[in-house]
Amino acid sequence: MKSDKVIGEVFNGEALAQKGLLLQAVFDISQLPLTLSSFLQPRPHYSKYNQALLIGNAGPQLWSEFKQFLSSENTPKGSKDFPDPFDHFSAKLIEEHLEQTYPSLKYARLFPVFNEERNLPVGLQQLGMLAGWHHESPFKVGINSIYGSWFAYRGFYLIEGGFKPTAKLEADSPCINCETKPCIQACAGNALEQGTLDLPSCLNYRRQDTSRCELTCEARLACPVRLEYRYSQQQINYHYGQSIKLLKAQPPTLDE
Numbered sequence: 001m002k003s004d005k006v007i008g009e010v011f012n013g014e015a016l017a018q019k020g021l022l023l024q025a026v027f028d029i030s031q032l033p034l035t036l037s038s039f040l041q042p043r044p045h046y047s048k049y050n051q052a053l054l055i056g057n058a059g060p061q062l063w064s065e066f067k068q069f070l071s072s073e074n075t076p077k078g079s080k081d082f083p084d085p086f087d088h089f090s091a092k093l094i095e096e097h098l099e100q101t102y103p104s105l106k107y108a109r110l111f112p113v114f115n116e117e118r119n120l121p122v123g124l125q126q127l128g129m130l131a132g133w134h135h136e137s138p139f140k141v142g143i144n145s146i147y148g149s150w151f152a153y154r155g156f157y158l159i160e161g162g163f164k165p166t167a168k169l170e171a172d173s174p175c176i177n178c179e180t181k182p183c184i185q186a187c188a189g190n191a192l193e194q195g196t197l198d199l200p201s202c203l204n205y206r207r208q209d210t211s212r213c214e215l216t217c218e219a220r221l222a223c224p225v226r227l228e229y230r231y232s233q234q235q236i237n238y239h240y241g242q243s244i245k246l247l248k249a250q251p252p253t254l255d256e
């Protein structure tokens, strides 16, 4: 590639999609709502970037790639020892792809971050809504009619690009026409009794020694939408296990 900026091309993320990173959206930063971009303004080191790239996995494929990576003889020592090895693996895949496919492209990763920028207010769910990926489910995990609730944000990058911005994914909310709403009945902590998540009740329940939600969310499992994309039990346990570690490290708030 001769120029630093790719002008007008659609972002080529086919190789990422084959590894389970099926969701990819390019935004022009100038077109983002200020609520999503204003945190960049007092940080001049980001001013050269004109676009942003949001990447998500959907379905169980990425987890299979991760397991293969961990069991490979060529895997660098210590890859299992990060506190968040799946995040490191996802970032590695995305960045290897960017460097191979667009060697001149300059980028800065804002999520996941493993340094002092960890607390940047990147609005992943709001970006997901703009991309058409995210509709709110009663249990607050994002959902859409293509992948159900079985997708997640795996990378958010600022790029010096000239890609064609990605059209919104045409995927509506399956909750609108879900008459019986089995997720609500299935909530083990009775945190959905009002039809929407009572977060303090959910967190309080999850912290209890007798909780059935230490490593899962029974409401999410009860949703019948797009079961073919459901994560493996091992992957579900990993993600909820990561969140319970953070939860147990924080003192409960007065509301809980």
Ligand code: SF4
Residues within 6 Å of the ligand: 137, 138, 139, 143, 174, 175, 176, 178, 180, 181, 182, 183, 184, 222, 223, 224, 225
């Ligand atoms: S069970 Fe119905 S209401 Fe609940 S998340 Fe699934 S589609 Fe939405």
Ligand code: SF4
Residues within 6 Å of the ligand: 139, 186, 187, 188, 189, 190, 191, 192, 197, 201, 202, 203, 205, 206, 213, 216, 217, 218, 219, 220
């Ligand atoms: S984690 Fe448990 S308590 Fe929280 S919403 Fe899911 S099922 Fe309900």
